[in-house]
Amino acid sequence: MGIGLVRPAPEEEIQAMVEEISASNIEAIITKLVSFGTRHTLSQQNSSTYGIGAARDWIAAEMRRYAGDSEGRMSVVVQSYVQPVASRIPFPVRISNVVATVRGSEEPERVYVMTGHYDSRVTDVMDYTSDAPGANDDASGTAIAMELARILAKRRPRSTIILAAVAGEEQGLYGAGYLAGTLKNSSTNVEGMLNCDIVGSSTGDRGQRDPFTIRAFAQGPPSYESATVAARRLQIGGENDSPARELARFSAEVAANNVTGMNVAIIYRLDRFLRGGDHTPFLTAGYPAIRYTEPNENFDHQHQDLRTENGTVYGDLIEFVDFKYTARVGKVNLATLWSLSEAPGMPRNVTIDTTVLDNDTRLKWIVSNSTAVASYEVVWRSTTASLWTKMLDVGKVGEVTLPLSKDNMIFGVRSVGINSKKSPAVYPFPG
Secondary structure, three states, X not given: OOEEOOOOOOOHHHHHHHHHOOHHHHHHHHHHHHOOOEOOOOOOOOOOOOOHHHHHHHHHHHHHHHHOOOOOXXXXXXXXXXXXXXXXXXXXXXXXXXEEXXXXXXXXXXXXXXXXXXXXXXXXXXXXXXXXXXXXXXXXXXXXXXXXXXXXXXXXXXXXXXXXXXXXXXXXOHHHHHHHHHHXXXXXXXXXXXEEOOOOOOEOOXXXXXXXXXXXXXXXXXXXXXXXXXXXXXXXXOOOOOHHHXXXXXXXXXXXXXXXXXXXXXXXXXXXOOOOOOHHHHHHOOOOEEEEEOOOOOHHHOOOOOEEEOXXXXXXXXXXXXXXXXXXXXXXXXXXXXXXXXXXXXXXXXXXXXXXXXXOEEEEEEOOOOOOEEEEEEEEEEOOOOOOOEEEEEEOOOEEEEOOOOOXXXXXXXXXXXXXXXXXXXOOEEO
16 A cells, blocks of 8 residues: 655756855854854944944845845844843843845745854853853854755745844853744744754764764654643544654655765754753744754864863864755755745644544545645655655545555655655644
8 A cells, every 4th residue: 555655866957056065155144243252142242343233244145135136025124122130141232133035936925944143152141241152052053044045046946944143042042032932923824943052063072973964853742732641642543743853754755865964863853962952942832943063072172161171172163164064954954944845734634534444544624725735645665664654646635545554654745746746744723
């Protein structure tokens, strides 16, 4: 039943775009960001050469320069608010996100977001005067957001893509929280969010190297689900099929190939131990979101005062960044974002019939009235498999009965476009 799921070969359009990603551009952006001394959220904002204000203004100017090639499709805003006294915020401070939006040409109401944070820190999170280069954490993610903005400004995505450099991450995810809240309050349909944070090095603290892998952290049962829904999810074995994990599977399917030169290693966790990231506010807002992070971190080069002790160099210095690796991570992000944008939206109200004691699987969903949707595809895998292994195109219909036991398999349904692009799968709940 069905055929084996084969990862699609990247089309020429994606190949051409990812080839535009330049390690030299990545290096130049990170070098410039490091030159501002510190980008601590509490640092000064009235200098053109030092502090987070200077970094903000330079990022905005560069993004607007990129937008000049967009024929009006890309807009750039500095989204600011004053954060009152709060955790890690000892005095009111202006927090600013630089947000570049490439408006979709056909489905502008469907939105995808990619972020990196441009603030930095040293050992004491409240020290806003010491130099904090933040070359890896997170000038690397910011550089990817900017490089993708440069490339996508010249393209016409079907759906809207937001590329944002956010602030306040080290103090408590403030900038990303404001961006996610703004999108939520405007009822924006965000179908996927990618967070790039600490994506600049392929070498770990013991010298181990894995220059062709990026981790994708994906939360299990969503924190926003009610107790009733969460209990139902556990009852039916859907704990590994949250929207975030379907997004991670999608990224692995479309972006782990010889064009990006990378493997996407899905991690079934919200984040690393003792750490957090800007995907979390998006998850809390109800949006599918994942975090990309290098496979082997060196904690001597994160959240550290600049110093040398017993022959060990501490600090997030640019000399520890692998620009070619960062560029490859950028290719993963670009392939994922473009594939999401060009595919139809995910199917809605996907359900599985659990009212009958039998060995069939009956699935239902709402058929889209969009002419961009050509058909729907059912995918499945064994209950212990991580990735989808089988697929069956069932046409542009709203239900199907398969002679497969719903007890033995995990099922999903995804939309297929007239351009053959496929959406992330949606896990069915009983209904």
